[in-house]
Amino acid sequence: MINQKLRxxxxxxxxxxxxxxxxxxxxMAADDKLDxxxxxxxxxxxxxxxxxxxxxxxGIGGPEKINIVLVSHGPAVKRFHDIEAVNxxxxxxxxxxxxxxxxxxxxxxxxxxxFERDELLSGFVIAEKGGVTRIAELxxxxxVYLRP
Amino acid sequence: MINQKLRxxxxxxxxxxxxxxxxxxxxMAADDKLDxxxxxxxxxxxxxxxxxxxxxxxGIGGPEKINIVLVSHGPAVKRFHDIEAVNxxxxxxxxxxxxxxxxxxxxxxxxxxxFERDELLSGFVIAEKGGVTRIAELxxxxxVYLRP
Amino acid sequence: MINQKLRxxxxxxxxxxxxxxxxxxxxMAADDKLDxxxxxxxxxxxxxxxxxxxxxxxGIGGPEKINIVLVSHGPAVKRFHDIEAVNxxxxxxxxxxxxxxxxxxxxxxxxxxxFERDELLSGFVIAEKGGVTRIAELxxxxxVYLRP
Numbered sequence: 001m002i003n004q005k006l007r008x009x010x011x012x013x014x015x016x017x018x019x020x021x022x023x024x025x026x027x028m029a030a031d032d033k034l035d036x037x038x039x040x041x042x043x044x045x046x047x048x049x050x051x052x053x054x055x056x057x058x059g060i061g062g063p064e065k066i067n068i069v070l071v072s073h074g075p076a077v078k079r080f081h082d083i084e085a086v087n088x089x090x091x092x093x094x095x096x097x098x099x100x101x102x103x104x105x106x107x108x109x110x111x112x113x114x115f116e117r118d119e120l121l122s123g124f125v126i127a128e129k130g131g132v133t134r135i136a137e138l139x140x141x142x143x144v145y146l147r148p
Numbered sequence: 149m150i151n152q153k154l155r156x157x158x159x160x161x162x163x164x165x166x167x168x169x170x171x172x173x174x175x176m177a178a179d180d181k182l183d184x185x186x187x188x189x190x191x192x193x194x195x196x197x198x199x200x201x202x203x204x205x206x207g208i209g210g211p212e213k214i215n216i217v218l219v220s221h222g223p224a225v226k227r228f229h230d231i232e233a234v235n236x237x238x239x240x241x242x243x244x245x246x247x248x249x250x251x252x253x254x255x256x257x258x259x260x261x262x263f264e265r266d267e268l269l270s271g272f273v274i275a276e277k278g279g280v281t282r283i284a285e286l287x288x289x290x291x292v293y294l295r296p
Numbered sequence: 297m298i299n300q301k302l303r304x305x306x307x308x309x310x311x312x313x314x315x316x317x318x319x320x321x322x323x324m325a326a327d328d329k330l331d332x333x334x335x336x337x338x339x340x341x342x343x344x345x346x347x348x349x350x351x352x353x354x355g356i357g358g359p360e361k362i363n364i365v366l367v368s369h370g371p372a373v374k375r376f377h378d379i380e381a382v383n384x385x386x387x388x389x390x391x392x393x394x395x396x397x398x399x400x401x402x403x404x405x406x407x408x409x410x411f412e413r414d415e416l417l418s419g420f421v422i423a424e425k426g427g428v429t430r431i432a433e434l435x436x437x438x439x440v441y442l443r444p
Contacts, residue, residue, distance in 0.1 A: 036284050041344070041444055048189070048222060052280045055256050059281030074344060074444070108351050132348045132442055133355030136332050139440040144287040146280055147295050147443050148189055148222070184432050196337070196370060200428045203404050207429030292435040294428055295443050296337055296370070 033067040034060065037143040039135055041074035045148060050092040052148045053101060063099040069138060070096075073106030073131030077113060080105060080121050090121060097123050106131030181215040182208065185291040187283055189222035193296060198240040200296045201249060211247040217286060218244075221254030221279030225261060228253060228268050238269060245271050254279030329363040330356065333434040335427075335443045337370035346388040348444045349397060359395040365434060369402030369427030373409060376401060376417050386417060393419050402427030 036056070040049045053068055060066050072080060079089055080103070093103060104125045110117065117126055127134035139145055184204070188197045201216055208214050220228060227237055228251070241251060252273045258265065265274055275282035287293055332352070336345045349364055356362050368376060375385055376399070389399060400421045406413065413422055423430035435441055 034284060034288060039443070052221075055278045056280045056284065059256075059277035060284075073348075106351075108355075129355035130351040132352045132444065135442060136330060136352065136356075136440045140330060144284045145293055145441055146283060147187070148280065182432060182436060200369075203402075203426045204428045204432070207404075207425035208432075292432045293441055294431060295335070296428065 031067070033065060035067045035138070035141070035143040036069075037135055037138040037145055038068060038070040039131075039145065039147045040070065040072050040076045041131075043075045043079055046072075046076050046079040046089060047092075049148050050089065050096065052146075053096055054092070056146075057096075057099055057101075067100070068096075069102045069104060069143070071104045071106070071127060071131050071135050071138075073109045073127075077105050077109045077115070077120075080124060081115060082119055082121050085121055093121050093123075104131070104134060106134075179215070181213060183215045183286070183289070183291040184217075185283055185286040185293055186216060186218040187279075187293065187295045188218065188220050188224045189279075191223045191227055194220075194224050194227040194237060195240075197296050198237065198244065200294075201244055202240070204294075205244075205247055205249075215248070216244075217250045217252060217291070219252045219254070219275060219279050219283050219286075221257045221275075225253050225257045225263070225268075228272060229263060230267055230269050233269055241269050241271075252279070252282060254282075327363070329361060331363045331434070331437070331439040332365075333431055333439040333441055334364060334366040335431055335441065336366065336368050336372045337427075339371040339375055341444065342368075342372050342375040342385060343388075345444050346385065346392065348442075349392055350388070352442075353392075353395055353397075363396070364392075365398045365400060365439070367400045367402070367423060367427050367431050367434075369405045369423075373401050373405045373411070373416075376420060377411060378415055378417050381417055389417050389419075400427070400430060402430075 038049060038053060040046060049070065053070065056068065057063050057066060078084055079086075080093070085093075097103065102125060103121070103123060104127045105120055107126050107128050108130045109115075110120075110126065129137075135145070186197060186201060188194060197218065201218065204216065205211050205214060226232055227234075228241070233241075245251065250273060251269070251271060252275045253268055255274050255276050256278045257263075258268075258274065277285075283293070334345060334349060336342060345366065349366065352364065353359050353362060374380055375382075376389070381389075393399065398421060399417070399419060400423045401416055403422050403424050404426045405411075406416075406422065425433075431441070
């Protein structure tokens with residue numbers, strides 16, 4: 001009888017251990033999506049990166065399978081200026097936003113370029129602590145890093 | 149006596165726990181090699197990246213210590229075309245393949261460039277879901293990312 | 297009484313398990329700093345990367361919050377030559393070193409450029425196994441990767 005009770009206790013503790021063990025990873029994969037942070041700094045890479053992101057969404061099987069944040073800083077941000085942006089960029093950004101992609105621009109870059117926050121294309125989020133800080137932050141939260 | 153039996157049971161459970169704990173990491177390092185995915189998209193980076201990979205193999209102590217996949221997409225893929233490739237690229241790709249390096253090219257890029265699958269240098273694998281999808285996939289399997 | 301003793305043993309083992317479980321992650325975060333490896337290979341990215349690192353330190357809340365290593369290889373290393381370096385690079389490197397940033401240069405690149413080890417700016421560490429080997433090594437130790 002004592003053995004039986006103790007076995008139950010041991011089983012209970014083992015289960016608790018397993019729950020603690022796998023709790024963290026379960027939480028990370030809570031939404032069953034792969035988290036990816038894309039990074040762009042060069043002006044002439046902007047069109048390419050937008051194509052890459054569209055290909056990634058299609059390659060992985062649709063927007064419900066992936067969570068993408070594009071963090072832009074440096075010269076690349078110019079291409080997202082609401083007046084400067086060419087139609088192709090404007091359209092692709094909108095199309096990707098409809099598929100759940102988040103666009104962020106570096107606050108330091110905006111200051112350096114003399115851009116106001118409302119001068120970027122609609123829906124852009126400002127990375128207040130800076131683009132690189134944000135990219136490192138997302139990676140430490142488990143985001144995979146892609147720098148086309 | 150009861151105490152002795154229970155101690156044995158507890159020891160057994162502890163060992164089981166430790167095995168469960170370290171099972172995953174043991175599996176990841178099953179072949180004792182560091183897994184690295186290299187990424188190249190610019191044409192003029194191809195020669196540099198091939199040199200980097202050779203240096204990496206030598207720096208880490210030989211091909212038995214490292215497992216490298218080079219995923220190419222965008223303009224870089226042109227340099228791996230079997231007719232266009234210069235001798236230096238052709239020779240270095242072959243030399244790295246002999247050391248176990250895997251070369252993959254983005255299926256979307258092949259379509260965009262109008263290349264057939266058999267027009268690349270011998271041994272190239274096609275990343276069917278696209279280059280960026282493949283790079284993210286490898287990273288989520290534990291590959292370290294290098295983008296020279 | 298037996299039950300009580302066994303409960304104490306079980307509690308002890310559970311605590312030991314928890315300590316083992318979280319020991320590794322505790323060790324990794326021993327200094328409470330985020331570890332980041334920056335990577336630069338292009339000459340014309342050097343000034344930009346130095347700015348990025350300064351912004352990162354400020355964005356995260358100061359040098360006590362972050363541990364940064366910049367690994368340079370390829371043409372970028374020329375900009376760190378003690379005679380060739382422009383004042384802006386020289387000053388920014390010194391300023392970042394005062395904030396704890398480590399600068400490393402690829403040994404293979406030094407050989408390729410015909411640079412002696414003591415020809416780089418003061419405080420540079422030589423990555424003896426090569427720049428890419430070092431970057432992968434740091435990543436496998438838990439460093440986040442940034443390639444501006």
